[in-house]
Amino acid sequence: MxxxxxxxxxxxxxxxxxxxxxxxxxxxxxxxxxxxxxxxxxxxxxxxxxxxxxxxxxxxxxxxxxxxxxxxxxxxxxxxIKKRKYDIQRINGIPRKMMQPSKKTLERTRAEAWLVKKARNVFTRQTHFLDGFIPPLKGRITGVYGSQRIFNGEPRRPHFGLDYAAPIGTVVKAPASGVVSLVHNDMFYSGGTLIVDHGMGISSTFIHLEKILVKKGDIIKQGDKIALVGTTGRSTGPHLDWRVNWFQVRLDPALLVSR
Ligand SMILES: [Zn+2]
Missing domain, CATH: 2.60.40 (Immunoglobulin-like)
Known part of the structure; x- marks a missing residue:
């Protein structure tokens, strides 16, 4: 890296x-x-x-x-700023399975997306991001920021998280101090979802969690045990997906821990 x-x-x-x-x-x-x-x-x-x-x-x-x-x-x-090269996979010839979500599912996912958006818009004058970030766990990195698949010329939504392979139940530690701004145990796509506000619009999001060990409003310190790895929601297997935002702008978590 x-x-x-x-x-x-x-x-x-x-x-x-x-x-x-x-x-x-x-x-x-x-x-x-x-x-x-x-x-x-x-x-x-x-x-x-x-x-x-x-x-x-x-x-x-x-x-x-x-x-x-x-x-x-x-x-x-x-x-x-420098232009990045992202991992782009072109997959051709495979008929794309069209998953048509039901109206009920669409309503649910829209409501959940709004909750996530709202949590990422939280503004506090904390400045915990100044203390730097630590990896939330030790594990093989299996997914990177910005990667994207193109099926038969049709670009899919890029991947914005940093994925760590880890068995279900592995402890997730807070990469930086902050305040818990969202706890949701069962979102349609992201399953167990936790958002921590590090201040000034910088937040961490952790998804596909098996269990969340903190509650909304909790003040947490860097290194605190905050959740357990899972494969909840639409997940391909046990892993932690960690995302970092500046409000709605998606940042690359890998750049914060590779020092
Ligand atoms: Zn992921």
């Missing part, structure tokens, strides 16, 4: 650290009181001048970051 590029820019009163790539998370700091805009949209800044943002799987490669000082002066700097 490639180590993330860690850059520091001291120019124009802002410092950025993290992975300058699609799927990457960047942590910044500026003088307290400054406002920050990413691509012309204001993002949250703590009292200490810290902020965080990230880029999705197919994010454009050029972005702007504006720092607006209390006196109204503004500095713009451009951020260039």
């Amino acid at each position: 490639k180590a993330p590029q860690r850059h520091t820019s001291l120019a124009s009163s802002v410092e950025l650290q993290g992975s300058f790539t699609q799927g990457g998370m960047l942590v910044g700091s500026t003088e307290p009181g400054n406002r920050v805009l990413l691509d012309d949209v204001a993002i949250a800044v703590t009292d200490k001048g810290q902020f965080v943002f990230g880029f999705g799987r197919d994010a454009k490669l050029s972005h702007s970051l504006d720092i607006v000082r209390k006196d109204g002066t503004r500095t713009r700097q451009s951020i260039k």
Whole structure:
């Protein structure tokens, strides 16, 4: 696995650290009181001048970051990120089995997707992501961020998680501290589903869990036992699927633990 590029820019009163790539998370700091805009949209800044943002799987490669000082002066700097190569599998000649979900299933999956979306939109001023991330368990990685299958020329939804193969019942540890924002024992696709808010829009999602050991609102510390691996929901076998978001933007968990 490639180590993330860690850059520091001291120019124009802002410092950025993290992975300058699609799927990457960047942590910044500026003088307290400054406002920050990413691509012309204001993002949250703590009292200490810290902020965080990230880029999705197919994010454009050029972005702007504006720092607006209390006196109204503004500095713009451009951020260039690297294009990723994703694992794309083309499968041809196999007739695609059309699974037509029932109306009831559709209603259920829509309601569940809304709960997940709502949990990922939670905004708190915690900054646990600053302490770094640890792998939630030790296991062989069997699925990576961004991978995609194309059946007979028809692209399927990319995979956004980092999959670890592990037997049912393996303990899942919190990769970073935070507050539990969603516990659901039986979602149609993702089965036992747990979301932890690490602050400022950064969250971890764990799916296909056998058992969730925490409840909504619990304050957890990095390394705490939070769940047990399972194969619940639409899962192909026992594994942990770990996802990281900045609000609705899907980030690559592998970039956070490969240091
Ligand atoms: Zn997965």
